[in-house]
Amino acid sequence: MKNVIIYTRVSTENQKEKGFSLRHQKEQLENYCQQYGYTILCHFEEDHSAKNFSSRPEFQKLVRYAKSNQKKIDALLFLKWDRFSRNVEMSFRVIREFKEMGIQVNSIEQPLDLSQPDSKVLLAVYLVIPEIENDKNSLRTIDGLRKAMKEGCFTGVAPKGYLHTRNSDGKSTLMPDPIIAPLIESAFxxxxxGIYSAEEVRHKHLPLGLKISRNGFLSLLKNPTYMGKIYIKSYKKEEEVLVEGLHSALVDSETFNKVQLILKGKYKTPTKTxxxxxxxxxxxxxxxxxxxKKTLTGSGSKGREGKNTYFYYHCTRYCSVRHKAIEVNKLFEEMLESLKIDEDWETVYKSMLEERFDENQTNKLTMITSLQREQENLHKRLEMAEDHLFEKQIDVSTFNTMKQRIDLRMMEIKDELKSLQKKDSFFEKHLREGISFLGGVDRVYKNGTTDVKRKIIKTIFCDKLTYHNHYFATPKLEETIAMILFRDKRVRELRVDVEKSASSVAVREIA
Known part of the structure; x- marks a missing residue:
């Protein structure tokens, strides 16, 4: 009397719960074993793709069970060979592994004597026919999708800012999301x-409702869908192409192309004379x-004799605030001098920033692992969808939608991984130059051109400064600079008090 283990498989959880395929397979196998007097030692039930053995958890359990009990097991049985696998190469390898354990692998509806060499030809036929059908379905699906896209249809997952719809002809297209679309247009x-970085633009739109990650926002800025185009990848001898979509654009082509140049670093912002x-x-x-609380402007005025010009920072004509520019400029230079760091502390500051950098690297590795895991799961979902199509559990239209959604997410993950895996090779150089900069920022400012002075102000201060007759007050310094200057992480208000001395600087702590 033979001892056997039986294996049943379908491709979806839905079929497992609502269909009868698993139940039918099990009943057929049990009847077969009863008829021939076989003893069933164990039953393994699977709901995963047939393409890859390693991605099937129940089959892996089956292998472990077989290795632990190989002396007791005579055969592994299943209904048909496509329940076992649809990959010829992998199937022969696994069959060989079971043979080495003394376990025969066979189908009850398509039985083969694998000890005979000629049987391997028939086995290859049983396995390759489903694989060929899958390939044909895949080719038909690709051709159908490309034809629809060339006609301007959008067949994938709707990008952020759009909603799926169909036009009067019933073709799949997009319509602007009334809430998110205006935010995306504003972001572009x-x-x-050319004034703001992508991260600054993202942060300004986050509280308005544009919830998106840093890498997701960069992908958004590169997506030609927003200028009313459909991107079709290269395929066989056909080159990649952009075609006019049926959907309406959120941004004009001029704005979109300018954004692409800025992203590539090829756009030069017009400089003001x-x-x-x-x-x-x-x-x-x-x-x-x-x-x-309005932004001060400035202007010059002639003296009484009309020979000399005196410059002032002043508010609008409805506000009487007015300050001599020479005094304000001098006070600002004294404040910059107070931001200098001592050479003795440079090593300490460098260690602090390196520690922060290492923390960011750890977070980056965690994100990479998470994305890679999601990538693997998407591969499995695509394999399952192909199985569903082959087994006629879903139609071609449903499969196309699922495939487009998975492919789009796979592209996004690929872009995110590429961005995350970039090495920060210039960290040491930037760190050294940054600390050196703070060591003499006051001298650079005093000797620099007007353009250099304005860039220094933008670099150091996140917000505009409020000037109170005798001192400046700023609510926020740039994060990295603040971390270097204030190691205890308490918020401080910079204050230059000229009432006591024209050159003295007082720093008042705020609890």
Whole structure:
């Protein structure tokens, strides 16, 4: 009397719960064993793809059970060979492994004597026919999708800012999301100015409702769907191409193309010609009126004799705030001098920043692992969808939608992994130059051009400064600079008090 283990498999959880395929397979196997007097030692029930043995948890349990009890087991039985596998190469390998354990592998509806060499030919036929059918379905699906896309249809997952719909002809397309679409349009326009980084634009739109990750936002900015196009990848002898979509664009092509140039670092922002007024008023646009909270502007005026020009920072004509530019500029230079760091502390600051960098690297590795795990799961889902199509559990249209959704997410993951896996090879160089910069920022500012002065102000201060007659107050320094200057991480207010001394600097701590 033979001792056997039986194996039943379907491709989906849905079929496992609602269909009768598993039950039918089990009943057929039990009847067969009863008829021939076989003893069933164990039954393994699977609901995963037939393409890959390693991705099937129940089959892996079956292998472990067989290795532990190989002396007791005579055969592994299943209904048909496509329940075992649809991959010829993998099937022969696994059959060989079971043979080495003394376990015969066979189908009850398509039995073969694998001890005979000729049987291997018939086995290959049983296994390759389903594989060929899968390949044919895949080719038909690809051809159908490409034809629809060339006609302007959108067949994948709707990008953020769009919703799925069908036009009057019943073709699949997109319609703007009334809530998110205006935010995306605003983000494109803002970034196209060349003033803000992508991360700054993302952060400005996050509280407005555009919830998206850093890498997701970069992918969004590169997506031609937003200018009304459909991107079709290269295939066989056909090159990649952009075609006009049936959906409406959220941004015009000029703005979109400018954004692509900025992302590639090929766009030069038009520079404003600096005048004598700009040289005398480097803080213009960076100061806030303490009275009305508006941004101070500046201008020059002739003296009584009309020979000399005197410059002032002032508010609007409805506000009386007015300060001599020479005094404000001098006070600002003294404040910059107070930001200098001592050479003795440079090593300490470098260690602090390296520690922060290492923390970010750990978080990056965690994200990479998570994305790779999601990538593996998507591969499994795609294999399952192909099985469903072959077994006629889903139609071609449903499969196409599922495949497009999975392919789109796979592309996003690929972009995110590429971004995360970039090495920060220039960290040491930037760190050294950054600390050196803070060591003499006041000298660089005093000797620099008006353009350099304005860049220094933008680099150090996140927000505009409020000027109170005798001192500046800023609510926030750039994060890395604040970490270097204030090691105890308490918030401080920088204050230059000229009432006591024109050159003294007082730093007041705020609990």
């Amino acid at each position: 326009v803002m970034y196209s100015q 600096l005048t004598e007024i700009d040289a005398e008023l480097p803080l213009r646009g960076f100061l806030i009126c303490p009275t009305c």
